[in-house]
Amino acid sequence: MVSVVLAAYNGGEYIKAQLDSVLSQLGADDEVIISDDKPSGTTKPAVEDVLASDPRVKYIEGPGKGVIKNFEHAIKNAKGDYIFLCDQDDIWLDGKVDAVVAELEKGAVVVMHDAKVVNNDLEVTESSFFAAHGSGTGTVKNVIRNTYIGCCMAFRKELKPHILPFPDNLPMHDQWIGLKGEKAGKVSLINKPYLLYRRHDGTATGGATSFLQKIKWRIAIISSLIRK
Secondary structure (H helix, E strand, O other): OEEEEEEEOOOOOOHHHHHHHHHOOOOOOOEEEEEEOOOOOOHHHHHHHHHHHOOOEEEEEOOOOOHHHHHHHHHHHOOOOEEEEEOOOOEEOOOHHHHHHHHHHOOOOEEEEEEEEEOOOOOEEEOOHHHHHOOOOOHHHHHHOOOOOHHHEEEEHHHHHHHOOOOOOOOOHHHHHHHHHHHHOOEEEEEEEEEEEEOOOOOOOOOOOOHHHHHHHHHHHHHHHHHO
C-alpha cells in the first residue's frame, strides 16, 4: 500500500493539478493524506470535489506550526507500507510510483529520484535537479550541504519510528529523513526525472538563509543524529 503525504497551505492555485497527477498512478487501496496547515485558506475549497468523489483522498487539519511539523503530522497519519512525500504545487510524471516502489521492494529504505525544475507555467528552467545541485548520498556530504529534496523522496514505513517525532530546530524534514535513511540502511537514487518541480514566489521551501543560521542548523542536525 502506498501513502502519499501532502502538506498543504493555501494550496488552491495548483493542488488540483497535482492531485490529478498523483491519483492517476495510485491503486484502489492506496491513499493521499492532505494535511492542511491553514484550514481557512484556499486548499479545502479546491479539493472538495475530489474528497467527495475519491475515497483514497483524506483531508486532515494540520497543526498550524509550519511546513516541517505539517509533514510530520501527515506522516503520523499515513498507513501505507511506502510513504511518498508530496508538495502541493508540483506535477508527478508518469511512471514515478512504479519506479520508486520497485526500488523500495529491492530493499532500499529511502528512494529519491531526479526532477525537472519548472516555473509557474511549467516551462523547464533546469533539466536535472540532481545535476544542478550535485545531488548524492553520504552523511557528511548532506550535513555539509543538503541535497535531499522531499518532493522527490519516498521511504519504507519501517523508518517511521526512526524519524518521528521530528527533532526541534531541524533545517528541513527532507534532510532529516534522508540522513536517518542512510543510518538505517540503503538510500537509492534514480537518475531519471519523475517530477516537475515548480519554483515560484509562493514556494514554501528553498529560500536564502544566513551563514550563521546554516551553522546553527548543522549543529542541530548533528546533535539530533547522535541522540536519536
